[in-house]
Amino acid sequence: MSAEKVLDVAMTAYWHGDPADVSLNEICQLAGVSKPSVYREFGSEDGLMRSALDSYAGAVLSDVFAILQGGKGLQETLDALIDFASTDPRMETGCLFYKMRAGKHRLGPQTRSRVDEFDAVGQSAYAAFLQARREAGDWPSGLPVAEGAKYLGEQFALAITQRASGEDPGRIRQMLTLALSVFIR
Amino acid sequence: MSAEKVLDVAMTAYWHGDPADVSLNEICQLAGVSKPSVYREFGSEDGLMRSALDSYAGAVLSDVFAILQGGKGLQETLDALIDFASTDPRMETGCLFYKMRAGKHRLGPQTRSRVDEFDAVGQSAYAAFLQARREAGDWPSGLPVAEGAKYLGEQFALAITQRASGEDPGRIRQMLTLALSVFIR
DNA sequence: GATATAAAATACCAAGTGGTATAAAATATG
DNA sequence: CATATTTTATACCACTTGGTATTTTATATC
Numbered sequence: 523m524s525a526e527k528v529l530d531v532a533m534t535a536y537w538h539g540d541p542a543d544v545s546l547n548e549i550c551q552l553a554g555v556s557k558p559s560v561y562r563e564f565g566s567e568d569g570l571m572r573s574a575l576d577s578y579a580g581a582v583l584s585d586v587f588a589i590l591q592g593g594k595g596l597q598e599t600l601d602a603l604i605d606f607a608s609t610d611p612r613m614e615t616g617c618l619f620y621k622m623r624a625g626k627h628r629l630g631p632q633t634r635s636r637v638d639e640f641d642a643v644g645q646s647a648y649a650a651f652l653q654a655r656r657e658a659g660d661w662p663s664g665l666p667v668a669e670g671a672k673y674l675g676e677q678f679a680l681a682i683t684q685r686a687s688g689e690d691p692g693r694i695r696q697m698l699t700l701a702l703s704v705f706i707r
Numbered sequence: 708m709s710a711e712k713v714l715d716v717a718m719t720a721y722w723h724g725d726p727a728d729v730s731l732n733e734i735c736q737l738a739g740v741s742k743p744s745v746y747r748e749f750g751s752e753d754g755l756m757r758s759a760l761d762s763y764a765g766a767v768l769s770d771v772f773a774i775l776q777g778g779k780g781l782q783e784t785l786d787a788l789i790d791f792a793s794t795d796p797r798m799e800t801g802c803l804f805y806k807m808r809a810g811k812h813r814l815g816p817q818t819r820s821r822v823d824e825f826d827a828v829g830q831s832a833y834a835a836f837l838q839a840r841r842e843a844g845d846w847p848s849g850l851p852v853a854e855g856a857k858y859l860g861e862q863f864a865l866a867i868t869q870r871a872s873g874e875d876p877g878r879i880r881q882m883l884t885l886a887l888s889v890f891i892r
Numbered sequence: 893g894a895t896a897t898a899a900a901a902t903a904c905c906a907a908g909t910g911g912t913a914t915a916a917a918a919t920a921t922g
Numbered sequence: 923c924a925t926a927t928t929t930t931a932t933a934c935c936a937c938t939t940g941g942t943a944t945t946t947t948a949t950a951t952c
Binding site: 540543624626627628665669672673676677680684687693696697700701703704707 | 725728809811812813850854857858861862865869872878881882885886888889892
C-alpha cells in the first residue's frame with residue numbers, strides 16, 4: 523500500500539538516474555513494496571511513470587511556470603530562468619521532464635503523450651510571456667513570438683541537461699546568458 | 708567473416724537508431740553473421756561500438772573538421788556549419804557521436820573513452836578556429852576563446868540533435884543562426 | 893583421397909526485464 | 923472463536939540481453 527510513497531520513490535529514482543535505466547524491480551525494492559501492489563495501483567510501468575511525471579510537474583515544473591507568469595520585466599524574468607537553470611539545487615541531477623523528452627522513444631504510450639502535453643503547455647507559456655513583453659514594449663526585436671519561444675525553451679532545456687551531466691554551474695550560467703543575450707540586444 | 712561489412716552494418720544501425728537500443732543479436736542478424744564471429748573479430752559489444760564510432764569519425768566527423776580548418780572567414784565558416792547541421796542529408800537521423808555522448812553512461816569503457824577523446828579533439832578544433840579568427844581581426848568580441856568554443860560546440864550539437872528528432876530543417880537553421888549571431892554582432 | 897586444422901553456426905548459459913498466477917497472511921465479518 | 927474476504931508476498935512465466943562451449947562444416951595440407 524502507500525501509493526504516495528511509491529510515487530515519491532519512483533519520481534526520485536527516475537529523476538536522479540535515467541528513466542529508462544530504472545527498472546520496476548528496483549523501484550519496488552527501494553520502496554519496500556511488492557510488484558503486484560504496484561500493478562494494482564498503477565496498472566503498468568507506463569502508468570507509474572506517467573504518475574511520477576505528473577507528480578514531478580506539480581512539484582517542480584510549476585515553479586518554472588510561476589516565473590514565466592510572474593508579470594516581471596524581460597531582463598528580470600530571463601535572469602530568474604538563468605538562476606533556476608544554473609544554480610537551483612533541484613536541477614543538480616537534471617530535469618525529469620527533459621530526460622523523458624530526450625528518450626521519448628523509450629517511453630510507454632501514456633507517459634509519452636504526457637510528455638507531449640507538457641511540451642505544448644511549456645511552449646505556450648514561453649510564447650505568452652514573450653507576447654506580453656512585446657506588448658509592453660519590452661522586447662522590440664523583430665523576431666516572431668513563436669520562434670523566440672522555441673529558442674528560449676531549447677536553450678533552457680540545454681542548460682539544464684548540461685547540469686545533469688555534471689557541467690560546472692558557473693559555466694552553464696555563462697553559456698545560457700550568452701544564448702539569451704539575443705533577446706536583449 | 709567480412710569484418711568490413713559488419714562494421715558498416717553496425718555503424719549504420721547505431722547511427723540510424725539509438726546506440727543503446729540496438730542489440731548485438733540484431734546487428735548479427737542484419738549483417739548475416741554469427742555472434743561468435745563478431746566476438747572473434749571485435750572482442751565484445753564495446754569493441755564493436757568503438758570500431759563503429761571510429762568508422763563514423765573517418766566518414767563524417769572528418770568533414771566537420773575540414774570545415775573548421777578550411778581557413779575561411781568567420782561568417783563563411785559559421786554558414787558552412789549551419790548548412791551542415793541543418794541541411795546535410797547525412798544528419799537526417801542525427802549524429803552517432805552526439806547520440807553516444809548523450810547516453811554516455813550506457814557505453815562500455817572503450818567506447819566511452821573514445822567519445823571523450825573525440826570530444827576533446829572537437830573542442831580544440833573549435834578553439835583553434837576561433838583563435839585564428841581573432842588573430843585575423845575577424846572576431847573582435849571580448850568573449851574568451853575557450854568559452855566561445857564551448858558555446859559553438861554546444862549549439863552545433865543541439866541543432867543536430869534536434870535534426871534527429873524530426874524537427875523541421877528550416878526551423879533548425881533559424882534557431883542555430885540566431886544562436887550563432889552572438890559571434891557576429 | 894584421407895587427415896589435420898581453422899572457421900562458422902547452433903545451442904546454450906546466467907542474469908535481468910515486465911508482468912502474473914498462486915499461495916500466505918492479515919483483516920474484517922458473522 | 924470461526925469463517926469469509928481482501929491484501930500482500932513468493933514464485934513463476936516468457937522473453938531478451940551479452941557472452942560461450944560445442945558441434946558441425948569447410949579448408950588446407952599431406
